[in-house]
Amino acid sequence: MRQPLETDQIKNKDELKEKIGHYGDSLIIVNSNNKYKVHIHTNKPNDVFEEVSRYGTLLFTKVDDMKKQHKNFLSDDVVDYERDKSIFCIVSGKGFADILKNLGADDILCYGKNKPSVNQLVKGLNNLKAKNVIAASDDSDILMALKYAASLCKANVHIVESDNPISLISIMMSISKDYDIQTTFETAMNNLENIQFCGIAQSSREVLAEDGTQVHKGDFFAVYKKKIVLSNPSKNQLLTNVIEKIVSNNNNLVTLYKGANIKNDEQLIKLLKDKFPSLDFEEYYGGQLNYLYYITFE
Amino acid sequence: MSRKIFIIVGDNLGLSRQQINYDALEIVKFPVFVGETEYRQSEEYSASWLVSKYENEKVVAKSSTLIHNEIAEIVERNRANYDLFIHVVMSSGLSAASFRVAENVKKQFENIVPIINVDTKQAINGVGNIVLGIIDLIKTQPDLSIEELEKACQQIVENTFSWFVFSDLEYLYRGGRIGKAQSLMGSVLHIIPLLGLMGDEKEGIILAQGKARTFRQINDMIINQIKAKMQEKSVTTIKRAITLQGYGDKNKEAIAEFMEKIKTLPCNEIIHGEGGLVDAVYCGPGAYGISILL
Numbered sequence: 001m002r003q004p005l006e007t008d009q010i011k012n013k014d015e016l017k018e019k020i021g022h023y024g025d026s027l028i029i030v031n032s033n034n035k036y037k038v039h040i041h042t043n044k045p046n047d048v049f050e051e052v053s054r055y056g057t058l059l060f061t062k063v064d065d066m067k068k069q070h071k072n073f074l075s076d077d078v079v080d081y082e083r084d085k086s087i088f089c090i091v092s093g094k095g096f097a098d099i100l101k102n103l104g105a106d107d108i109l110c111y112g113k114n115k116p117s118v119n120q121l122v123k124g125l126n127n128l129k130a131k132n133v134i135a136a137s138d139d140s141d142i143l144m145a146l147k148y149a150a151s152l153c154k155a156n157v158h159i160v161e162s163d164n165p166i167s168l169i170s171i172m173m174s175i176s177k178d179y180d181i182q183t184t185f186e187t188a189m190n191n192l193e194n195i196q197f198c199g200i201a202q203s204s205r206e207v208l209a210e211d212g213t214q215v216h217k218g219d220f221f222a223v224y225k226k227k228i229v230l231s232n233p234s235k236n237q238l239l240t241n242v243i244e245k246i247v248s249n250n251n252n253l254v255t256l257y258k259g260a261n262i263k264n265d266e267q268l269i270k271l272l273k274d275k276f277p278s279l280d281f282e283e284y285y286g287g288q289l290n291y292l293y294y295i296t297f298e
Numbered sequence: 299m300s301r302k303i304f305i306i307v308g309d310n311l312g313l314s315r316q317q318i319n320y321d322a323l324e325i326v327k328f329p330v331f332v333g334e335t336e337y338r339q340s341e342e343y344s345a346s347w348l349v350s351k352y353e354n355e356k357v358v359a360k361s362s363t364l365i366h367n368e369i370a371e372i373v374e375r376n377r378a379n380y381d382l383f384i385h386v387v388m389s390s391g392l393s394a395a396s397f398r399v400a401e402n403v404k405k406q407f408e409n410i411v412p413i414i415n416v417d418t419k420q421a422i423n424g425v426g427n428i429v430l431g432i433i434d435l436i437k438t439q440p441d442l443s444i445e446e447l448e449k450a451c452q453q454i455v456e457n458t459f460s461w462f463v464f465s466d467l468e469y470l471y472r473g474g475r476i477g478k479a480q481s482l483m484g485s486v487l488h489i490i491p492l493l494g495l496m497g498d499e500k501e502g503i504i505l506a507q508g509k510a511r512t513f514r515q516i517n518d519m520i521i522n523q524i525k526a527k528m529q530e531k532s533v534t535t536i537k538r539a540i541t542l543q544g545y546g547d548k549n550k551e552a553i554a555e556f557m558e559k560i561k562t563l564p565c566n567e568i569i570h571g572e573g574g575l576v577d578a579v580y581c582g583p584g585a586y587g588i589s590i591l592l
Contacts, residue, residue, distance in 0.1 A: 103489070280512075
């Protein structure tokens with residue numbers, strides 16, 4: 001890892017060496033006035049950042065996976081990198097896969113009903129033939145497998161810890177192909193929650209929500225910020241109630257992403273437009289299995 | 299004694315002649331083709347005329363390069379009365395041919411009268427902003443040498459930044475002007491692309507600056523990017539902003555909201571540009587945007 005540090009609290013290189021030397025080896029410190037450039041091999045990069053931050057301002061940081069570099073160096077496998085960076089999205093719904101591909105994702109693993117195995121993820125990551133990969137999935141349950149796959153594949157994988165397809169759209173809307181890998185990753189992380197959304201599902205059992213809302217078996221319910229916020233036996237009434245509850249003055253576009261199990265209902269958008277004439281409505285096929293609809297408010 | 303300078307510019311500058319307070323200037327009209335027929339900007343054949351044709355007749359329009367002889371004729375006609383010509387040319391990254399024509403005219407008059415060709419790295423109101431910036435320069439620093447003027451013009455180019463919102467990128471695409479923004483075309487999801495021409499970028503091509511789902515988001519994005527650019531350049535006040543609008547009634551509300559938002563920017567002068575026929579070829583209905591000179 002490398003990190004330029006600007007500080008008035010450290011007098012010389014030896015003092016800095018004393019403070020961070022025990023975190024690892026191969027320590028190199030170069031300094032000019034109150035600026036120090038530090039190179040160190042460590043298993044605890046975050047601890048080093050935390051330690052040096054006490055004494056001054058970190059101008060920028062760079063962490064490389066040395067174990068992976070070493071493994072790649074020893075390996076007989078030859079990878080012909082075709083790209084410096086790629087965006088890899090892992091989603092359940094075919095509709096979301098198409099949307100993300102169109103928004104610039106380099107490859108999509110569309111897993112449908114069954115969550116992807118580590119092998120599938122490694123294959124997907126290696127198929128990109130990119131030196132650096134930004135990987136993000138629509139389900140937090142995939143995260144562990146993705147982290148393991150990242151350690152097994154050749155590329156430097158930066159995992160964006162997303163847990164829904166709307167965050168993936170948000171990421172793709174915020175990044176540019178012209179960004180370098182670090183900027184892409186930081187932008188992705190900073191824009192994960194840009195789009196307000198809720199999910200609409202049908203209950204398969206009796207549920208008592210955190211706020212006391214009773215959801216009966218067969219009822220439709222809305223999940224907003226990971227909590228059940230509304231329920232209703234009528235899907236259309238629930239959609240109306242949700243929009244009334246969540247839409248604010250800042251919103252003028254409501255988008256419905258239909259799940260795989262939703263039949264075409266041409267009347268629904270018309271009904272909503274009549275009910276909320278000041279809002280624009282758009283409808284797309286998401287193909288997700290967990291929710292009947294994802295609804296976004298922009 | 300101050301130098302007598304004549305400015306030549308194509309009519310893709312997002313300004314009308316009345317908006318430019320400088321006598322020694324001639325605007326050369328780009329040939330515009332709708333189908334096989336050639337048109338030039340006039341009262342009858344204006345931006346709104348073409349936008350209406352786009353909307354009602356689904357025509358395809360293109361523009362051609364400025365004609366060498368027309369520019370040479372302007373120089374020939376005026377060279378007895380002026381010491382120097384400045385030809386302000388649209389970005390060579392967007393039209394290499396236009397810059398080549400300008401260079402050929404310069405060569406033709408080599409040893410007869412000096413000509414500075416300014417590669418603006420801009421189009422539409424960005425070109426207009428650079429023209430007005432150069433006029434300010436001529437008026438405030440009349441004694442600059444040709445070399446100093448050339449250098450100062452380059453600084454104006456590097457400090458001019460433009461953002462465009464086009465409802466439909468097809469018009470840019472058909473005209474071969476889309477550059478790296480092509481990646482924003484053909485999305486399943488309805489997105490509004492934000493495009494830009496940044497004076498500090500070497501290539502002078504249209505770059506994708508972002509994308510959004512609503513005009514409110516895109517308007518905020520422009521304002522934030524302008525503020526970021528000001529911060530990056532350590533500038534507290536915009537010298538001049540020229541807006542781009544008026545291509546039909548499409549996006550009227552979004553444009554009105556944008557015009558309100560730009561009033562919040564610290565800016566010495568805001569000019570509401572009047573785009574011409576050739577600008578409309580690439581903008582299409584409902585386009586709007588802003589160019590700033592820092």
